[in-house]
Amino acid sequence: MRITDLKCAVIGDNPVVRIVTDEGISGYGQIEQYKPYMKWHVLHLKDALIGQDPTNVERVMLRIRQRGGYKPWGSAVSAIEMALWDVAGKAAGLPVYKLLGGKVRDRVRVYNGAVRFPMNGYTPEDYAENMAKMKASPEGFTIIKQGIGFHSPMRTEVPNFFYGEVEAAPYHGALVRGLLTEQGLKHVIACVEAMKDVLGDEVGLALDCGPGWTVPDAIRLAKALEPLNIMWLEDLITGDYTPYVHADVYREVTASTSTPIHTGEQIYLRHNFKDLIERHAVNIIGPDPCDIGGIAELKWVAEYADLHGILIAPHGTGNGLLGLAALVQVCATLPANFIAFEYPVGKPEWWYDIVEGLPNPIVKDGFIEVWDRPGMGVDLIPEKASAYLKEEDKDFFD
Ligand SMILES: [Mg+2]
Numbered sequence: 356m357r358i359t360d361l362k363c364a365v366i367g368d369n370p371v372v373r374i375v376t377d378e379g380i381s382g383y384g385q386i387e388q389y390k391p392y393m394k395w396h397v398l399h400l401k402d403a404l405i406g407q408d409p410t411n412v413e414r415v416m417l418r419i420r421q422r423g424g425y426k427p428w429g430s431a432v433s434a435i436e437m438a439l440w441d442v443a444g445k446a447a448g449l450p451v452y453k454l455l456g457g458k459v460r461d462r463v464r465v466y467n468g469a470v471r472f473p474m475n476g477y478t479p480e481d482y483a484e485n486m487a488k489m490k491a492s493p494e495g496f497t498i499i500k501q502g503i504g505f506h507s508p509m510r511t512e513v514p515n516f517f518y519g520e521v522e523a524a525p526y527h528g529a530l531v532r533g534l535l536t537e538q539g540l541k542h543v544i545a546c547v548e549a550m551k552d553v554l555g556d557e558v559g560l561a562l563d564c565g566p567g568w569t570v571p572d573a574i575r576l577a578k579a580l581e582p583l584n585i586m587w588l589e590d591l592i593t594g595d596y597t598p599y600v601h602a603d604v605y606r607e608v609t610a611s612t613s614t615p616i617h618t619g620e621q622i623y624l625r626h627n628f629k630d631l632i633e634r635h636a637v638n639i640i641g642p643d644p645c646d647i648g649g650i651a652e653l654k655w656v657a658e659y660a661d662l663h664g665i666l667i668a669p670h671g672t673g674n675g676l677l678g679l680a681a682l683v684q685v686c687a688t689l690p691a692n693f694i695a696f697e698y699p700v701g702k703p704e705w706w707y708d709i710v711e712g713l714p715n716p717i718v719k720d721g722f723i724e725v726w727d728r729p730g731m732g733v734d735l736i737p738e739k740a741s742a743y744l745k746e747e748d749k750d751f752f753d
Contacts, residue, residue: 367702371434397434479548499560635665645673710734
């Protein structure tokens with residue numbers, strides 16, 4: 356089998372990759388919905404793929420892997436990797452999890468991710484009210500994550516929050532940092548306590564916190580929250596779109612507290628997880644298959660983390676329905692250090708009309724049943740998806 360074409364269309368907000376082969380099989384991969392500008396990056400890799408056998412996934416990846424980087428620049432390579440696995444699975448007549456070594460669980464746990472409700476404000480009462488809605492959502496999540504601190508508008512909405520500069524950030528994940536005021540720190544802690552009052556000990560609470568915290572504040576927060584048994588504190592120091600890690604700084608925080616510390620969603624390739632894992636700099640890593648370099652890359656990092664006593668809770672909130680399929684396939688194969696992955700939804704809503712293969716409902720009691728269709732198991736329906744193609748992408752299914 357040979358690759359005859361590589362296409363990319365922005366469907367809704369998500370760039371979608373299609374690998375076309377000479378045997379009539381197509382493979383699909385998806386990029387986060389926040390990255391329509393990645394289309395050019397995908398297409399510039401086309402020449403490296405034409406004529407290659409897509410079922411030799413690693414051999415093809417060796418040709419393009421150096422063309423990725425930290426988020427967002429790993430997403431083109433990652434989506435192509437997923438599309439290659441989709442082709443390989445369809446060609447073999449097997450779900451992708453079989454090609455990765457087989458599933459070790461029949462259902463995978465997810466946390467709320469893209470299931471969110473608008474905040475009315477950023478007081479403890481607002482957080483409690485919002486948490487009650489998430490707890491009541493029909494998916495029955497057993498873990499819920501909420502944004503606080505620098506991963507929320509607190510720096511502009513809470514008076515006297517921190518000592519740094521409050522400037523309008525042009526991009527999500529801008530490098531806003533600074534020491535919190537005593538009032539700011541107490542406000543964050545009060546909001547977390549209010550959320551825990553709603554959840555009790557039935558549902559785990561994870562907190563996306565930064566990036567942007569200083570080491571003393573990160574340690575103060577983590578220690579103050581120790582009695583609350585928080586699932587994890589995410590991206591305190593670096594994260595989101597930070598193009599580096601600072602494993603040594605994370606280590607200082609992690610070693611100071613029993614509250615689990617988590618990071619890794621922006622990191623590209625196993626090599627950039629090496630310091631974090633080998634130095635035990637965090638307790639939990641959170642790579643995103645759509646940014647790390649693909650699902651096989653994520654599996655390798657998960658196995659290596661497990662050897663070091665480190666857990667994994669993969670990121671995925673913007674990955675769309677094809678990204679959801681990739682997460683299900685790879686998370687079914689991860690070792691017991693797997694906690695849950697971040698659940699993405701289809702946006703706009705019509706995305707649910709243009710794919711086939713999803714169960715209904717998708718999430719039951721906080722879990723997704725692993726499906727058995729060949730490839731990723733969730734496929735675009737060309738007849739239906741064509742209606743949503745932009746003018747410049749009209750030949751996407753040709
Ligand atoms: Mg995050």
